[in-house]
Amino acid sequence: SAVISQKPSRDICQRGTSLTIQCQVDSQVTMMFWYRQQPGQSLTLIATANQGSEATYESGFVIDKFPISRPNLTFSTLTVSNMSPEDSSIYLCSARDTGPDNEQFFGPGTRLTVL
Amino acid sequence: AQKITQTQPGMFVQEKEAVTLDCTYDTSDPSYGLFWYKQPSSGEMIFLIYQGSYDQQNATEGRYSLNFQKARKSANLVISASQLGDSAMYFCAMREGRGSGYSTLTFGKGTMLLVSP
Numbered sequence: 001s002a003v004i005s006q007k008p009s010r011d012i013c014q015r016g017t018s019l020t021i022q023c024q025v026d027s028q029v030t031m032m033f034w035y036r037q038q039p040g041q042s043l044t045l046i047a048t049a050n051q052g053s054e055a056t057y058e059s060g061f062v063i064d065k066f067p068i069s070r071p072n073l074t075f076s077t078l079t080v081s082n083m084s085p086e087d088s089s090i091y092l093c094s095a096r097d098t099g100p101d102n103e104q105f106f107g108p109g110t111r112l113t114v115l
Numbered sequence: 116a117q118k119i120t121q122t123q124p125g126m127f128v129q130e131k132e133a134v135t136l137d138c139t140y141d142t143s144d145p146s147y148g149l150f151w152y153k154q155p156s157s158g159e160m161i162f163l164i165y166q167g168s169y170d171q172q173n174a175t176e177g178r179y180s181l182n183f184q185k186a187r188k189s190a191n192l193v194i195s196a197s198q199l200g201d202s203a204m205y206f207c208a209m210r211e212g213r214g215s216g217y218s219t220l221t222f223g224k225g226t227m228l229l230v231s232p
Contacts, residue, residue, distance in 0.1 A: 033220075042223060042225055104220055106152075106159065
């Protein structure tokens, strides 16, 4: 199993600023994902981060707002740009290897509050 | 249409009793996988159990079992002998296109389980 860590674990930010969240996996993984969980809601996939290529964004999420980097097989970053209070959420990093039944692991999440 | 439906926003159970959390799914793909995750108040997502669409037997992991009824498209989670530490949000999720290996998880809205002494 993979262990995923995220930094920061929580932050309080002012509107209009940007925050970069780091995700580190303790082993090489093929696929990494970023999810958003708004207060009291379920998880929504923002994008799939593939090493060596552009991230694939889900409907409703754009690269200008949520730029993602994936420089190697163990690390990814998500930036939340030009933040507004509506961006207040838990942001979760997730990872798995290819293979149909592989478990998908999650990081502890980053709790973001935008004032 | 929602792909994963969890109809119970909240469930209450007494310690040591069993509880069933409902999950129905919608897919036309013959290959898929079903997952259950637990999310305590700390926010982390903890993997509990997995069921593949071609698995003949219901999955079990310790006190967790998955009641898989393929014709009904349901994948209910059964927790036996509930413990206070089981109090958490529980999410059902599905991955379609099992053969491709590249598909993503879709989550239900979750069920909040509260275990009382």
